[in-house]
Amino acid sequence: MDNNGANGDIVLEISGLQKSFGDYTVLEDIELEISKGETIVLLGKSGTGKSVILQCIIGLLIPTKGTIKVFGEEFTNLPEDKKNLIRRRIGFLFQSGALYDSMTVRQNLEFPVIRQPDYKKSDLTPKVEEALKNVSLSDAVDKMPSELSGGMKKRIALARTLMLDPEIILYDEPTTGLDPVTSNEISHLILEMQKKFNVTSLIVTHDIPCAKLVADRIIVLKEGKITAMGSYDELEKSEDEFVRGFFEFS
Amino acid sequence: MAADTKTSQLQDVKKFRFKFPESVESLFLKVAMLSVFALKCLKGIFRPPFEFVESLKQFYEIGYKSFGLIAITGFIIGLTLTLQSVPTLNKFGAESLVPSMVALAVILEIGPVISSLIFAGKIGSGIGAELGSMKVTEQISAMEVSGTNPFKYLVVTRVIATTLMLPLLVILADSIALFGGFIAVNLTNSTSLELFMINSFSSIDLKDIIPAVVKTFLFGFSIGVVGCYEGYNADRGTESVGIAANTAVVISSLLVILIDMVMVQLTSIIF
Numbered sequence: 306m307d308n309n310g311a312n313g314d315i316v317l318e319i320s321g322l323q324k325s326f327g328d329y330t331v332l333e334d335i336e337l338e339i340s341k342g343e344t345i346v347l348l349g350k351s352g353t354g355k356s357v358i359l360q361c362i363i364g365l366l367i368p369t370k371g372t373i374k375v376f377g378e379e380f381t382n383l384p385e386d387k388k389n390l391i392r393r394r395i396g397f398l399f400q401s402g403a404l405y406d407s408m409t410v411r412q413n414l415e416f417p418v419i420r421q422p423d424y425k426k427s428d429l430t431p432k433v434e435e436a437l438k439n440v441s442l443s444d445a446v447d448k449m450p451s452e453l454s455g456g457m458k459k460r461i462a463l464a465r466t467l468m469l470d471p472e473i474i475l476y477d478e479p480t481t482g483l484d485p486v487t488s489n490e491i492s493h494l495i496l497e498m499q500k501k502f503n504v505t506s507l508i509v510t511h512d513i514p515c516a517k518l519v520a521d522r523i524i525v526l527k528e529g530k531i532t533a534m535g536s537y538d539e540l541e542k543s544e545d546e547f548v549r550g551f552f553e554f555s
Numbered sequence: 556m557a558a559d560t561k562t563s564q565l566q567d568v569k570k571f572r573f574k575f576p577e578s579v580e581s582l583f584l585k586v587a588m589l590s591v592f593a594l595k596c597l598k599g600i601f602r603p604p605f606e607f608v609e610s611l612k613q614f615y616e617i618g619y620k621s622f623g624l625i626a627i628t629g630f631i632i633g634l635t636l637t638l639q640s641v642p643t644l645n646k647f648g649a650e651s652l653v654p655s656m657v658a659l660a661v662i663l664e665i666g667p668v669i670s671s672l673i674f675a676g677k678i679g680s681g682i683g684a685e686l687g688s689m690k691v692t693e694q695i696s697a698m699e700v701s702g703t704n705p706f707k708y709l710v711v712t713r714v715i716a717t718t719l720m721l722p723l724l725v726i727l728a729d730s731i732a733l734f735g736g737f738i739a740v741n742l743t744n745s746t747s748l749e750l751f752m753i754n755s756f757s758s759i760d761l762k763d764i765i766p767a768v769v770k771t772f773l774f775g776f777s778i779g780v781v782g783c784y785e786g787y788n789a790d791r792g793t794e795s796v797g798i799a800a801n802t803a804v805v806i807s808s809l810l811v812i813l814i815d816m817v818m819v820q821l822t823s824i825i826f
Binding site: 363364365389390392393395397399401403404405406416417420421465469 | 604689692693694696697698699700701702703704
């Protein structure tokens with residue numbers, strides 16, 4: 306695979322993306338193409354706009370400039386109902402997990418599915434069981450989010466993301482706040498999900514072992530701009546001190 | 556030269572152009588945004604898909620769970636109002652008018668307004684805090700990114716519940732207030748419940764009751780809309796949850812008083 310990821314079907318295309326909050330420009334001139342089945346890791350210091358890219362892709366933030374094409378369709382200017390149709394094909398894993406705290410794990414998993422127009426009631430229970438089995442948490446089905454540990458919450462959030470069979474998954478710091486063992490488990494889980502479901506992934510993380518394990522390409526952001534792009538091995542040997550700095554302590 | 560004069564005049568006009576203070580501008584902005592939010596709610600109430608199960612849950616949470624508080628409030632209102640009225644009316648030899656006076660005061664004004672203010676305190680703050688907390692912990696965003704409609708699920712269901720439950724609670728509060736009045740009368744005199752109720756309703760007819768009930772639908776709608784608006788638009792950060800809850804109570808209580816004032820004027824024109 307080359308550095309532009311252009312040898313497969315392009316599922317996500319970002320062109321000239323700029324995002325400003327008032328006078329403060331967070332992202333500037335972001336150009337990125339992601340092919341089907343590819344896994345991209347976004348690295349960068351805190352506050353460089355990594356999560357903002359994910360939020361622009363899913364439509365939680367509106368870009369100041371530029372275009373975002375998802376599955377070949379310009380996403381930014383679509384009306385909300387059409388955006389929702391595309392969102393159903395994209396999964397988003399929040400840093401906090403964002404589980405619905407007034408619902409049990411089962412209700413959390415069922416919530417997005419039962420609101421889809423083509424949902425079948427008979428498929429629901431097997432689907433919940435399968436999703437929980439995928440994240441090795443079948444026993445947690447009737448627990449409340451408050452009864453789960455940080456790592457379990459992330460797993461359940463991943464299971465909820467998988468309920469709609471997404472073609473793209475956006476991960477916002479999936480291992481942040483977890484101990485090294487649990488972080489490693491989550492990283493392997495991400496890898497396993499990619500192999501099993503052939504999803505396209507865009508992962509924001511500071512976790513270099515996780516990046517090494519899952520990334521086809523790594524993108525390094527500096528002050529809101531892409532400063533380097535390449536495989537783990539390429540960037541580890543980069544001549545740019547800033548880029549190399551991310552890999553030195555891993 | 557003429558152009559220069561015109562530019563100079565324009566600058567003078569701009570210089571003396573009336574400008575609202577920032578706080579007034581933000582007030583107008585808030586009113587506009589609340590109105591848009593309320594309209595979106597109204598549309599959501601009548602447009603499918605409908606969240607029946609969640610609506611029923613909210614009827615229980617908002618209506619049934621407020622029953623105790625509203626009942627106690629109603630009883631105390633009726634009791635104290637009667638206890639305070641009896642000596643005054645006694646002075647004029649109009650003790651027999653106590654039931655009518657209590658019923659008129661409770662059904663037309665005190666019952667709906669006090670119950671709604673109590674409801675705004677309990678439910679308005681609850682909704683503001685709950686949705687604010689969901690916003691801060693990205694639960695609303697999580698609903699949004701899964702292609703579902705959090706506005707329908709969280710806002711419309713709660714607004715329907717407050718709009719339909721408050722009138723029922725007010726009717727309940729009014730009934731219990733009249734019973735409180737009956738108890739108060741019996742502390743000093745003796746009368747039967749039947750006679751007390753007959754006297755109570757002797758000076759009230761349907762044209763008194765209908766506007767009093769209609770305005771409670773508006774109170775309920777405004778309490779629901781304001782609570783949801785404040786929670787749904789809370790900023791990031793835990794502090795904003797408290798602010799959302801607090802602002803929801805302040806604005807919805809103020810709106811109850813304002814709507815009451817407008818409805819009293821309208822009622823006097825129409826009936």
